[in-house]
Amino acid sequence: MIAANDCLLMSGALFALGVAGVILRRNILVQLMSLEMILNAANLALAGFSRAHGNLDGQVMVFFIITVAAAEVAVGLAIVVILFRLKKTAHVHELAGLKL
Amino acid sequence: MEIHLLKSEMAVALLMGWLLLVDLFMPRIPKRYLARTAVVFLLGITGWLVWTGAGVGERWMEGVLVGGGGMFVLDGLALWGKEFAFWAALFAMVAGMRFAGKDDDHLVERVFLQLAACLGMMLLASASHFALVFVALELVTVVFYVLVASRRHDGLSVEAGVKYLIYGAMSSGVMLYGMALVYGATGSLGFAETARVAAQPTPPMLLKMGLLLMLAGLGFKLAAAPFHWWAPDVYEGAPTPVTAFLATLSKGAGFVLLVRMLTVAFGGMKEFWLPVIGVMAGLSLLFGSLGGISQTSLKRLMGYSSVAHTGFMLLGVAAVSCAGLGGVLYYLTGYLLANALVFGVMCETSGENPYQEIREYAGLGARSRWLAGALLIGLLSLSGIPPLAGFVAKLLMFKAAWQGGMTVLLGIALLAAVVSLYYYLNVIRHMYAGEPVLTDGLRVPYGVKLLQGALAAGVVAVGFFPGPWWDGSLMIVRALAGR
Numbered sequence: 001m002i003a004a005n006d007c008l009l010m011s012g013a014l015f016a017l018g019v020a021g022v023i024l025r026r027n028i029l030v031q032l033m034s035l036e037m038i039l040n041a042a043n044l045a046l047a048g049f050s051r052a053h054g055n056l057d058g059q060v061m062v063f064f065i066i067t068v069a070a071a072e073v074a075v076g077l078a079i080v081v082i083l084f085r086l087k088k089t090a091h092v093h094e095l096a097g098l099k100l
Numbered sequence: 101m102e103i104h105l106l107k108s109e110m111a112v113a114l115l116m117g118w119l120l121l122v123d124l125f126m127p128r129i130p131k132r133y134l135a136r137t138a139v140v141f142l143l144g145i146t147g148w149l150v151w152t153g154a155g156v157g158e159r160w161m162e163g164v165l166v167g168g169g170g171m172f173v174l175d176g177l178a179l180w181g182k183e184f185a186f187w188a189a190l191f192a193m194v195a196g197m198r199f200a201g202k203d204d205d206h207l208v209e210r211v212f213l214q215l216a217a218c219l220g221m222m223l224l225a226s227a228s229h230f231a232l233v234f235v236a237l238e239l240v241t242v243v244f245y246v247l248v249a250s251r252r253h254d255g256l257s258v259e260a261g262v263k264y265l266i267y268g269a270m271s272s273g274v275m276l277y278g279m280a281l282v283y284g285a286t287g288s289l290g291f292a293e294t295a296r297v298a299a300q301p302t303p304p305m306l307l308k309m310g311l312l313l314m315l316a317g318l319g320f321k322l323a324a325a326p327f328h329w330w331a332p333d334v335y336e337g338a339p340t341p342v343t344a345f346l347a348t349l350s351k352g353a354g355f356v357l358l359v360r361m362l363t364v365a366f367g368g369m370k371e372f373w374l375p376v377i378g379v380m381a382g383l384s385l386l387f388g389s390l391g392g393i394s395q396t397s398l399k400r401l402m403g404y405s406s407v408a409h410t411g412f413m414l415l416g417v418a419a420v421s422c423a424g425l426g427g428v429l430y431y432l433t434g435y436l437l438a439n440a441l442v443f444g445v446m447c448e449t450s451g452e453n454p455y456q457e458i459r460e461y462a463g464l465g466a467r468s469r470w471l472a473g474a475l476l477i478g479l480l481s482l483s484g485i486p487p488l489a490g491f492v493a494k495l496l497m498f499k500a501a502w503q504g505g506m507t508v509l510l511g512i513a514l515l516a517a518v519v520s521l522y523y524y525l526n527v528i529r530h531m532y533a534g535e536p537v538l539t540d541g542l543r544v545p546y547g548v549k550l551l552q553g554a555l556a557a558g559v560v561a562v563g564f565f566p567g568p569w570w571d572g573s574l575m576i577v578r579a580l581a582g583r
Binding site: 075 | 230231234235238242245246249252253255258259261262265266269270272273274276277279280281283284287288289
C-alpha cells in the first residue's frame with residue numbers, strides 16, 4: 001500500500017531534480033527534458049493525491065497536463081531546431097546576443 | 101447546459117477556424133485582406149461583447165453565472181478581462197499588420213496565433229477551477245513562445261524565443277506543482293472548495309506551499325521581481341508588435357487571474373500571502389525603476405518599465421481593499437492604452453528593424469510631429485504626469501497603499517515613480533532636443549493617425565474623467581469580494 005506521503009516525497013524529489021536541471025544544465029535539450037520532469041512530478045503528485053482523497057479530479061487533470069505538455073514540447077523542439085539552424089549550437093552560454 | 105455563457109469564446113474560436121480554412125482553400129485571396137477581415141470581425145465581436153455584456157447583459161450583477169460545475173464563471177471581472185483581451189489583441193493585430201511586409205506569407209498564421217492568445221485570456225478571465233486555469237494559461241504562454249520566435253531568420257528573435265520558452269515552461273511547471281499541492285490539501289481543484297479549506301483558522305502546510313509555488317509561477321508571467329529577469333531580454337528580442345502584445349495581454353491575464361485567485365480562492369489566507377505580494381511589489385518597483393536608468397534600447401527600457409508597472413499594480417493587490425483591487429483594473433486600462441500608443445509609434449518608426457536604440461529617436465519631433473506627439477502622450481502617461489490616465493492610476497495605488505498602512509512600500513513606490521520619470525523624460529528629451537541620427541521624414545497613413553488619435557484621446561479621457569472607469573472597476577471588485 002503506497003501512502004500519499006510516499007508519493008509526495010517521490011514527486012518532490014523529481015520536482016527538485018527538474019528545477020535543478022533547468023537552472024544548472026546548459027544544454028537546451030537537457031533543459032527541455034528537465035522541464036518534462038517538473039511536469040511529471042506534478043502528474044505523480046496529482047495521481048497520488050487523487051488516490052488518497054478517493055476522487056478522480058487529480059487523475060483527470062493528469063490527462064490535461066500530458067496533452068498540454070506534448071504541445072509545449074512540440075513548440076519547444078521546433079524553436080530549438082530553428083536556433084540550431086541559425087547558430088549551430090544548442091548551448092545556452094552561446095546565446096549572448098541579448099545581454100542578460 | 102450552460103453553453104450560452106461561452107458565446108464570445110465560441111465566436112473567436114469560429115473566427116480562428118474560418119481564417120485558417122479560407123487561407124488554406126482560397127490561396128488567391130491576399131493575406132492582408134484576410135487579416136483585415138479578421139480585425140473587422142474581432143471588432144464586431146468586441147462591440148457585441150461591450151454592448152450586450154457577452155449576451156448576459158447586466159445579469160452578472162444579480163448573481164454569478166456559473167457553468168461547467170463551477171469551472172467557468174461569468175461575472176464582472178470575467179467580462180472586464182474579456183474586453184481587455186479583445187482590445188489588446190486588436191491593437192497588436194493592427195500593429196502587426198503595419199509591421200508586416202507586403203509579401204508576408206505568415207501574416208494569417210500570426211493573426212491566428214494572436215487570436216488564440218486572446219481566446220486563452222478570455223477563458224482565463226472566467227476560470228475558477230485550476231484545470232481551466234492551467235489550460236487557459238498554457239494557451240496564452242505556448243502561443244507566445246511561437247510569436248516571440250516568429251522572426252525565424254533573426255537570431256535575436258529566436259534567442260528571445262528560447263529564453264522565454266525555457267523560463268516560461270519552468271514557471272508553468274512550478275505553478276502546476278503548486279496546483280498539485282493545493283489539490284493534495286483540499287481534495288478538489290475548484291476555487292470554491294479551496295476557499296473553504298483556506299478559511300480554516302490554521303490552513304494546512306501543503307496549501308501554503310502550493311500557494312507559494314503558484315505565486316512564484318504567476319510572478320514570472322507578470323514579470324514581477326524576483327522573477328523578472330527574462331522581461332528585458334524577451335522584450336528586446338521579440339518582434340515589436342509581439343512585444344506590445346506581450347506587455348499588455350500577458351500582464352492583463354496574469355493580473356485578472358491573480359485578483360480572482362487571491363480574493364476568491366485564497367481570501368481566507370490573507371496574513372499568509374500579504375507579505376509575499378508586498379515583497380514582490382517592493383522588489384519589482386526597485387528593479388524596474390533602477391534597472392531602466394542605464395538602458396540604451398527603448399524596447400529594453402519598456403521591459404524594465406513593465407516590471408515597475410507590475411510593482412505598482414501589486415501594491416494595489418497588497419492593499420487588499422476594494423479601492424486597491426479596483427485601482428488595479430483602472431491601472432490596467434490606462435496601461436493598455438499608453439502601451440498601445442508607445443509600441444504603435446515604435447512599429448511606425450522602425451519598420452522591419454527590431455533594434456530600437458533610444459538615440460535613433462533623436463529628432464523624431466522634426467521627422468513627424470504626429471508620431472512624436474503620440475509617443476509623448478504615451479510616455480507621459482506611463483510616467484504618471486497629470487492629468488493623464490497613468491497619473492490617476494498611480495495616485496489610486498498610493499492612496500490604497502496609504503490606507504492599507506504600508507508606509508515602507510509607499511516610500512519605495514514614490515522613489516520608483518521619480519526614478520522612472522527620469523528615464524521616460526530622457527526619451528522625450530532625445531526626441532525633441534537630441535542631435536538627429538536619421539532625418540528622413542516619416543509618412544503616417546490616415547488610418548494609423550486615426551487610431552493613435554483615438555488612443556491618445558482615450559489616455560486623456562480616462563485621466564480627466566476617471567469617474568465612469570473608476571466606478572465600473574469598483575463595482576466589479578465589490579461584486580467579487582462580496583461573494
